[in-house]
Amino acid sequence: MTAESSPASVPASKGTVTTAVPARLDRLPWSRWHWMIVIGLGTVWILDGLEVTIVGNVAGRIAESGSGLDISAAQITGLAAALYVAGACAGALFFGWLTDRYGRKKLFMATLVVYLAATALTALSFESWWFFLFRFLTGFGIGGEYAAINSAIDELIPSKYRGRVDLIINGSYWLGAIGGSLLSIVMLDTDIFPKDLGWRLSFALGVVLGLVILLVRRHVPESPRWQFIHGYGDEAETLVTGVEREIEREKGAKLPEPAGEITIHQRKSIGFGLIAKTVFGKYPRRAVLGLSLFIGQAFLYNAITFGFGTILITFFDVPTGHTGYYFAVIAAGNFLGPLLLGKLFDTVGRRIMISSTYLLSGLLLFGTAWLFDRGSLTATTMTACWCVVLFFASAGASSAYLTVSEIFPMETRAMAIAFFYALGTAAGGISGPLLFADLTESGVVGDTVLAFQIGAGLMCAAGLVAAFLAVRAEQRSLEDIAEPLSAASPTGTGTAGTAGTGAAPV
Secondary structure (H helix, E strand, O other): OEEOOOOOOOOOOOOEEEEOHHHHHHOOOOOHHHHHHHHHHHHHHHHHHHHHHHHHHHHHHHOOOOOOOOOOHHHHHHHHHHHHHHHHHHHHHHHHHHHHHHOHHHHHHHHHHHHHHHHHHHHOOOOHHHHHHHHHHHHHHHHHHHHHHHHHHHHHOOOOOHHHHHHHHHHOHHHHHHHHHHHHHHHOOOOOOOHHHHHHHHHHHHHHHHHHHHHHHOOOOOOHHHHHHOOOHHHHHHHHHHHHHHHHHHHOOOOOOOOOOEEEEOOOOOOHHHHHHHHHHHOHHHHHHHHHHHHHHHHHHHHHHHHHHHHHHHHHOOOHHHHHHHHHHHHHHHHHHHHHHHHHHHHOOHHHHHHHHHHHHHHHHHHHHHHHHHOOOOHHHHHHHHHHHHHHHHHHHHHHHHHHHHOOOHHHHHHHHHHHHHHHHHHHHHHHHHHHHHHHHOOOHHHHHHHHHHHHHHHHHHHHHHHHHOOOOOOOOHHHHOOOOOEOOOOOOOHHHOOOOOOOOO
């Protein structure tokens, strides 16, 4: 690395560096270091899944007399769910801006602390307003996690594995959902815990798990890509050199030479105006793609899975304490989707896999709505249908986060994730639970069928958009997919063969 300014260890708004750091990271073989990244960052999605699922499954119990809260099931799956999502949208935007400005590591530590504090205080709820407030703040912390962690994952994982790793980490949400479902069965058993205690302990156990994750996450490094752009070039060089030596010792072989270099004008931060101009002015088709993917998956998941327990209770007379068994099954289908299909996003390609998973899940959901309308489903067969639908939908939903985190320039990455997550989720995730709570509470089959059809239609529409606009990002360097805003004239052949030239702005 060369520098034409003050030492790179001091944050600088001016100066130019030429670095091979992106190419050096992308040519690394899979190693124990990468597993540490996956465990340290990916486990928070388990927390999110645990959180959302517990609320969905304990909604009926909290609404019962003697729970310690004067609140209805519709308020929990409707208003409280919408507040959680609204908090996540606000948190994504707030922490996303801070993530691009102050770094990935500082923010993925701070957001986890916010989540832990809010979850602990949710467990202490004594009035409905307190419960609503801390559901919002819990979402605020989780939203920040999405921006900070997806940025870090994509910038630390080699391009060869980026798609599958991103999908599986985002899909690990459903491991938490399985845990939350099974945990709620125990916690709702009044032979073990009183009505006013079991649901509180469910939240408290989430805090314990979060504290363990906080300890592991301390060892996850800052993104070297963020470092060299923001004036910490020496730190980036030292970090990558240390990782290379560690991997060479582990593999017992010398690493190949990196593919090339990129020249960067260092800067402290990027203003909102330049971010908006880049995302919507330079990459308008990519902006439409990101928004479509997020709206489709956000409505389907936030509108329908929040109310799955209510559907089982209302239409199939499943006891409140047994809904966790059914949800554990569909959660398993959700996790298996990214796990088994993830590799195909790196081999078959982004465009084919994103469009097909969205379209298949939408068409299968239309079929499920038709069977439900005819009265052909039981609680078991309804769950089986959902399991198949969500096997494909989960891979597609995870690919939405992957897409917006890799198709925009590095300086805008966290804000791009935050913006599309917030806008898409606000469209489908705030209005969805509010609408769906009313539809399922009515007890009218046609109302629930309508909600299914809306979710299916939006998924199919997003799949068609992806078929035309998805970017072929598989196994390509991030700098090749979207040239950094700070890039100067290329001085080498480029990372992955072409970094420094960047992808055509579409």
